Amino acid sequence: MTRKLFAALALSTALSAPAMAFDITEMSDAEKAAFGEAVKAYLMENPEVLVEAIGVLEERQQAVEVQNDKVLVQTNAKELFDDGYSWIGGNPEGDLTIVEFMDYRCSYCRKAYTEVEELLAKDGKIRFIVKEFPILGQESDLSARFAVAVKQLAGDETYKKVHDELIAFRGSVTLESLARLADEHGVDKDDVLKRMNEEEVTAVLRANHQLAERMKISGTPAFVIGGEMLRGYAPLKTMQQIVADQRG
Template identity: 40%
Template sequence: MPMKTVMFALAFSALAVTGALAQTDMTEAERDSLHSEIRAYLLENPEVLREAMAVLEEREADEQVAEDQRIVEENIDALYADGFSYTLGDADSPLTIVEFIDYQCGYCKRAHPDVQALLESNPDIRYIIKELPILGPESLVAARSTMAVLENQGPETYATFSDALMRHQGKLTTAVIASIAEESGVNIDEMIALADSDLITERLNATRVLAKAVKLSGTPTFVIGDVILRGYLPKEDMAELIEDVREGT
């Protein structure tokens, strides 16, 4: 929590105390004396401010967890069963991870090998990818292309193509995307024919609506069980989070 927010909260509390005191039979001099004593105590015991900050941060974190759980519950079908997103694993898996990605997102690329390693070491996890192109026209071309490949050529070719795009270092252009697609065994003509279709547009729009409902501010964003992780987390920390979610299920 930013220090400005903490100090505002403390100041607000002080004002509330002042208001309460104003309703008592204390004289003005007595109130001034008490205020001076409170100020002196805080100056002599600044750890009280740190304790107050810790309490406020914990309360804020608890409220965020509860809010995220509500968001996941209200959007559970769109998150876990939209009928078109790439899905690895079974619907009856004990834990599902949803990842919102952009193929030009640096943090998505950084997270990608970590996610793959975690999936390999946790084969009982179901994994869902949702394309959310937010970094320009090339991101949109990449997302439309992979979604078209998933529809036309199935999950195996999609997985190869998607993985190659995510591992590519450097700017994506239409020519680069086509080259990676060809190297991934994609039927280019079929991909191009479907990529700009109304079907893909509708699916992209559905994902955008879901992203707004999830209060997504960027990529990558993960939904791990009923926990929303907004941003990149190193592999060890993500593995720990996964275990915490497992223990809570």
Template identity: 50%
Template structure:
């Protein structure tokens, strides 16, 4: 992913400042003493006593002539800083991709075959898209029609929903209600209530959920009575632990086979990822 211009410029500026800072230190000649607070003196003394540690002065000492050449070169060729940023970004992206792949591999069964998460789309699809979502999450609401459009256009993708309420008590209430509906009335009922909850723009209250259950032909009191069931608590706990292992801290977060997609993703991007995975 390419950094916005402002972020790239900021990083480049910082790198340039750091590089020029080394030059300034080298050119200072070390003749001017610097007052070091007592606590920082302690840190430096400890560092110097640590086997293998290098004193700060050793790590920044640069030949003055060489430093001036570096300074001159950077001022004459500032585009080098941006080239370095691009290379850093490329390496960082590759490293993140390797880490993501390792995390997915280590948690494969819990991601794709936990036995309790709702499965939609094409259950026999050649690709699986997993979504960690929260009903109060604005970007999850924006993502819903995009995911729906992608599934309709592709027709060969299995969808798994991971209830991941992280935005407060109402989020938890809505997720518990959706899971309770699934356990009491099955997958079709869950799909219906999931669609209703994610598109709802108001507060999630017991009164709302009771009304929604009754509109679906369910006994609202039976559904509400099940919200604190241990099985539902266990499912939410498992989802949270899985998210922690996968280093997921926000919603929506998607996994399509071996690809991590963090944040809101439009339908065309999902389609491009699917095409890449199939190639």
């Protein structure tokens, strides 16, 4: 057997283990050294083999991650889809639910906002849940606290209006700017600013952060679409395809 052929067969066997009976521990030190040199020489002369092997490994890892995400969704289904405090939009009686973990100061969340709004408008059968998940600093935290406080004090309709304005807001988020926003929507600014620091609001954000940690979510936006996770921004067509796949 030629050196190249030996290396190719050895490498192929190693990549497909444990199916084939190749045990390097049975080799002598000299054989191990020769084997290593043969594999190295083969890879240097045929680097495309290594690229192909890495591609296969990445595909397997992605498949494992997808399966792990499905388990995470199943394990945390109650907190994701029926927590009793998150805002629910779209079609509350829809046949499929999308959950978004978002931060008002996140540029990709702002980009995703337009895509999600279009998806909900075009589909009409999607139940949509927002999880306030402020991770980008003080202004993110202030925005989320304000939105949650508005929902608790003024209800879902006013929350949606405030949510839409906060996601598009380009100025600095301060207590003063939030007080003006409350006035614009007929919400008592003193009540809202007071509620922002109370346990009722803090408990919601704490629960969302704990859920995100269990779901291994560290960035925004992050979506749960039916039983599948989408980590990061995706264009409308991608989300539509995932929705179609989930519906089967």
